[in-house]
Amino acid sequence: TKWPEVPLYIFGACRRPSFIPRKYYWQFPSINKSRELYNRAKIWLIPSRMEGLPGPVLEAMACGAAVVSTDNLGSAEIIKHEVNGYMVPVDQPESFLKYIDLLLNNESERLKVVDGGFKTVDLFTWERAVEKMEHFLNMLIEKHRYKKIR
Numbered sequence: 001t002k003w004p005e006v007p008l009y010i011f012g013a014c015r016r017p018s019f020i021p022r023k024y025y026w027q028f029p030s031i032n033k034s035r036e037l038y039n040r041a042k043i044w045l046i047p048s049r050m051e052g053l054p055g056p057v058l059e060a061m062a063c064g065a066a067v068v069s070t071d072n073l074g075s076a077e078i079i080k081h082e083v084n085g086y087m088v089p090v091d092q093p094e095s096f097l098k099y100i101d102l103l104l105n106n107e108s109e110r111l112k113v114v115d116g117g118f119k120t121v122d123l124f125t126w127e128r129a130v131e132k133m134e135h136f137l138n139m140l141i142e143k144h145r146y147k148k149i150r
C-alpha cells in the first residue's frame with residue numbers, strides 16, 4: 001500500500017470480508033471499543049452506498065477524526081465538503097486516495113476539517129433534538145385542530 005505505516009481500524013455489521021486481515025476488523029464492536037477506534041483514527045472513511053441517520057459520521061467527528069465519505073444521502077445531510085469533511089463519489093474508491101493523501105500530508109488542513117467537525121457535532125445535542133421534536137409535534141397538533149374546525 002501507499003501508506004504502510006498507517007494503521008487500519010475497520011468495523012461494521014457484516015462478517016469480516018476475507019480480504020481484510022482479522023487484526024483490523026471488529027464486527028459489532030461495543031460502544032467502548034467503537035469509541036477507542038474512533039479516537040485512534042486521524043481519518044475516518046465511510047464508503048457506504050447509503051447511510052440512514054449518519055451516526056458514524058457524527059461519532060467520528062466527535063472523536064476528532066477527519067471524515068471522508070461517499071456522497072450518500074445520510075452523509076450529505078451532515079458533511080459540507082472541505083468544511084467539516086470530504087465527499088467522494090459512490091463506487092469510486094480511488095477518490096478516497098486523494099483526500100487520504102491530503103490529510104496525511106497537510107496537518108493544518110486536517111485540523112481545519114476536524115474543527116469543522118467539532119462545530120457540526122455541537123449542533124446535534126439532546127436539547128436541540130427535543131426542541132425539534134416538540135416543534136414537529138406542535139405542528140401536528142395544530143394541523144389536527146385545523147382539520148377538526150373545518
